[in-house]
Amino acid sequence: MPPAAADIGVDPLSQGDLEIETYRVVRSDGSFDAERVPDLDDEDFRDLYRWMLLQRIYDERATKLQRRGRLGTIASGHGQEASIIGSGYALSRDDWIFPYGREAGALLLHGLSMRDLLLYWRGIEDASRMEGANVFGMAISIGSHIPLATGKAWGLELDGEDAIAFANLGDGATSTGAFHEGLNFAGVLGVPAVFFCQNNQYAISLPFDEQTNAETVAQKALAYGVDGIRVDGNDVLAVYNAVSTARERALEGTPVLVEAVTYRRSAHTTSDDPTRYRSGDEVDEWEERDPLARYRAFLERTGRWGAIDEDAIREEVESEFDEAVDAADAVEERGIEELFAYLHEEMPPELERQLEELRDLLEERPDMYEFIEQRPKG
Ligand SMILES: Cc1ncc(C[n+]2csc(CCOP(=O)(O)OP(=O)(O)O)c2C)c(N)n1
Ligand SMILES: [Mg+2]
Numbered sequence: 001m002p003p004a005a006a007d008i009g010v011d012p013l014s015q016g017d018l019e020i021e022t023y024r025v026v027r028s029d030g031s032f033d034a035e036r037v038p039d040l041d042d043e044d045f046r047d048l049y050r051w052m053l054l055q056r057i058y059d060e061r062a063t064k065l066q067r068r069g070r071l072g073t074i075a076s077g078h079g080q081e082a083s084i085i086g087s088g089y090a091l092s093r094d095d096w097i098f099p100y101g102r103e104a105g106a107l108l109l110h111g112l113s114m115r116d117l118l119l120y121w122r123g124i125e126d127a128s129r130m131e132g133a134n135v136f137g138m139a140i141s142i143g144s145h146i147p148l149a150t151g152k153a154w155g156l157e158l159d160g161e162d163a164i165a166f167a168n169l170g171d172g173a174t175s176t177g178a179f180h181e182g183l184n185f186a187g188v189l190g191v192p193a194v195f196f197c198q199n200n201q202y203a204i205s206l207p208f209d210e211q212t213n214a215e216t217v218a219q220k221a222l223a224y225g226v227d228g229i230r231v232d233g234n235d236v237l238a239v240y241n242a243v244s245t246a247r248e249r250a251l252e253g254t255p256v257l258v259e260a261v262t263y264r265r266s267a268h269t270t271s272d273d274p275t276r277y278r279s280g281d282e283v284d285e286w287e288e289r290d291p292l293a294r295y296r297a298f299l300e301r302t303g304r305w306g307a308i309d310e311d312a313i314r315e316e317v318e319s320e321f322d323e324a325v326d327a328a329d330a331v332e333e334r335g336i337e338e339l340f341a342y343l344h345e346e347m348p349p350e351l352e353r354q355l356e357e358l359r360d361l362l363e364e365r366p367d368m369y370e371f372i373e374q375r376p377k378g
Contacts, residue, residue: 020216022230022261025237028289030297037302038241045304048089048236050313052081052292055105057317058114059266062104062121065325066270071121077102079234079265082291083198085109086239087168087260090247094163096134096152098145102198103168107135114324115331124334126342134163142203143173146182146195153186153193153255164192164250172203174217186255187225193255194246198233200264205277217259226255233260234291237298263289336362 025036040048059076066074077084080102088106091097099107104117111133120130120138130137136152139145146167153165173179174197186193197217201208214220221228227249231242239260246256263286267274274283299305340347340355347355362368 015215018215018219020218020228020230022232023238023242024232024235025241026235026294026298028294030294030301032237032298032301036237036241038237038244042304042307044089045299046308048085048240049292049295049299049308051085051089051105051109052236052295053310053313054108054317055081055084056292057314058104058108058321061318061321062118063266063270065118066121070325071118071270072123073269073271074121075101075269076264076266077104079286079291080198080200080262081105082236082295083196083233083239083260083262084168086236087166087196087243087258090240090243091166092163092247094134094161095247096136096149096156096163096165098136098139098149098152098165098167100139100142100145100168100170100173106168107133110135113327114320115327118324118328119331122328124331124338126334126338139169143169143176143178143182145169146173146176146178147185148182149193149195150182150186150189150191150255153191153250154189157191162251164194164247166194166196166247169195169197170203171197171199171201171208171217172206172211173197174220175203175211183220183224183226183255183257190253191255192250192253194243194250195255195257196243196246197257197259198262199259200233200262202264202268202278204268204272205274207278218257221257224257226257229256229258231258231260233262234289234294236291236295262291 024033026032055077059074059078062071062074063076065071084103084106088103088109091110093110097107097110107117107130108114112130112135113132116130136145136148146169149165149167156163156165167182169179183195186195199208199217203211216230218228218230227246229242229246232238242258242260246258249256265283265286296305299308336358337355340351343351
């Protein structure tokens, strides 16, 4: 019979030992912790609202555009606006963003054009290089960008830049090998990187608690020797503060994993039907925690709402979207060669061979070309 653990002094570190606070500034009713309100100008308070509304309108419009067959797919950030904008707003334009797909508003805030973003989702690769902004390519392969962000952060440090690498990721991405490698390496090297996990409770249809046995994402930071912050991801001011702090620490040599607790109110993408795996009650519950409504309540309580003309913002964003669609439509459709074009600076012989093979095949079977070309038309 083995001795009782207490007698031999073995005291396993267990989940229950961890006390992880979820940082918050504004409560659901708009009441707030005055000491935590960031010292921002009225213009910044207004802009935070404007960008969150832009994210919401962009998602609505892009989803409709996809439904009309004019975009390949769309991964909406509906419900996650405070996480997306609060984090994007806390970054410097010199920082490098490694996006994961839902954060249109943050990418636009950092200088990407709406046209390029739409072209990306239309599948026109050469226009989707995220030029004009420090934005890396979209990480469609889940988690693949995490080690790349670590590498970029290392490079920024070696170059003596006053900037960080910032990776947006989902809760699902924390279960990939790349997450482990990226965070481990970041911790070992002490690079200026912030890993921002938008825990929206699902990886497609898989709920958070079926994907990991850890209670939180933030606690995973400890095993890598980096800092962890858990923040209410529907509280834009809390996210702004959390990411500002994380950024400072990262620049001082401590990478940070931030977990923003939020909810994906939309379908996973336009190819998903969430009613098959989650209840309407759950969705309603999160609707009550709407990030825009909460921030609006805060602005009202602090006398800042009067300076915001919501209709004017809406009109402005709608016409920006219309113009972006026109600009995207003006870009010529590309041929099938595009599939091969952007992996290497010079195409290696094996890819050239495959391209030739495809060309020959399409010559023999033009019907196949039509099949492959079924991508959305402008
Ligand atoms: C390596 C890899 N495996 C599987 C997929 C299919 N896939 C696309 S999105 C997704 C779930 C991602 O969930 P999460 O990281 O929580 O991000 P969210 O979509 O919820 O924002 C999966 C499994 C993929 N794109 N890449
Ligand atoms: Mg998720």
